[in-house]
Amino acid sequence: MSQYWSPIVQSLTPYVPGEQPKHQRLVKLNTNENPYPPSPKAIAAMQAACADSLRLYPDPNSDQLRQVISQYYGLSSDQVFVGNGSDEVLAHIFCGLLKHDKPLLFPDISYSFYPVYCGLYEVEYVQVPLAEDFSVRLADYQQDNGAIILPNPNAPTGIALGLTEIEVLLQQHPHSVVVIDEAYVDFGAQSAVTLIDRYPNLLVVQTLSKSRSLAGLRVGLAMGQAHLMEALERVKNSFNSYPLDRVAQAGAQAAFEDQEYFVECCNKVIATRESLIKALQQCGFEVLPSAANFVFARHPQRDAATLAAGLREQGVIVRHFKQKRIDQFLRISIGTDAECQALLTALQPLLK
Numbered sequence: 001m002s003q004y005w006s007p008i009v010q011s012l013t014p015y016v017p018g019e020q021p022k023h024q025r026l027v028k029l030n031t032n033e034n035p036y037p038p039s040p041k042a043i044a045a046m047q048a049a050c051a052d053s054l055r056l057y058p059d060p061n062s063d064q065l066r067q068v069i070s071q072y073y074g075l076s077s078d079q080v081f082v083g084n085g086s087d088e089v090l091a092h093i094f095c096g097l098l099k100h101d102k103p104l105l106f107p108d109i110s111y112s113f114y115p116v117y118c119g120l121y122e123v124e125y126v127q128v129p130l131a132e133d134f135s136v137r138l139a140d141y142q143q144d145n146g147a148i149i150l151p152n153p154n155a156p157t158g159i160a161l162g163l164t165e166i167e168v169l170l171q172q173h174p175h176s177v178v179v180i181d182e183a184y185v186d187f188g189a190q191s192a193v194t195l196i197d198r199y200p201n202l203l204v205v206q207t208l209s210k211s212r213s214l215a216g217l218r219v220g221l222a223m224g225q226a227h228l229m230e231a232l233e234r235v236k237n238s239f240n241s242y243p244l245d246r247v248a249q250a251g252a253q254a255a256f257e258d259q260e261y262f263v264e265c266c267n268k269v270i271a272t273r274e275s276l277i278k279a280l281q282q283c284g285f286e287v288l289p290s291a292a293n294f295v296f297a298r299h300p301q302r303d304a305a306t307l308a309a310g311l312r313e314q315g316v317i318v319r320h321f322k323q324k325r326i327d328q329f330l331r332i333s334i335g336t337d338a339e340c341q342a343l344l345t346a347l348q349p350l351l352k
Ligand SMILES: Cc1ncc(COP(=O)(O)O)c(C=O)c1O
Pocket: 031, 032, 084, 085, 086, 087, 088, 111, 151, 155, 181, 183, 206, 207, 208, 209, 215, 218, 219, 220
């Protein structure tokens, strides 16, 4: 603690990102990145954007990119907001739409950045326990709230809610903004984007970090009716008017335009996930049903932290959370078939 810090800084508990190793050649299955490269068309667009024009500021509103995304989803441009990774978009959402007199609700096991933003923006919150099987029970959200945020599929469990259930939630809470964080939606869940025109309280958040292999570019988006986007614009223009640089705008746009490559990569990840789940089950793991690009698994006879450490010694990194209820689970990102095979091989001596 420093005498120079603002009081709010003294009270923060910052988010701890998964390890990004600097030197070693590791099989990296710890931060849910895509094992396949970005679309070659996105790479070409970014290379073309590295030009004289970089001396000029980028379009502050990313108009062209928002246009492409809105066409992709059948929305209008004023229903799309973009930011520097969905983490930044979420930060603006917490600041601009989730702070009310009544508490924000989210699951007890969920994206661990949510409580961090609550700390930063002083948002009061209640964590609603997931059911015994780690599913979201909508009935438990029938309590006083100012807003609700849920990842769908949930992280780190991978379990998805159906669109009908999301719609029930929207109908049950017409006076609250309901944020559906769809970071992993393209790997097997249904997007709530199709509900936007009917629900003024719905806000959908997505990212290009997972299904579009652009975690390094930092582009995220929010979609909802124009009055919600306006709140986010107001926060953004009070924070950083140029969140997306020229390279990011060009790359993100080309990634959205290359539908064929996107579908091919998602399908490969899904196929590998299904074979990894079977292989883990054969090794005795219990694996939660996953609609994401990771699986959440526990072994009834092996301590998860010990397994994670044993894997690391063999050059395979997975994510282990020390949090109550899930401290016996490993979250394993879906790699290539070869990377998942390396994981299974490294598990063998640890399970003997
Ligand atoms: C549920 C969820 N939401 C949002 C994010 C943030 O993604 P990004 O900031 O890379 O867009 C993540 C990243 O892991 C996540 O798991």
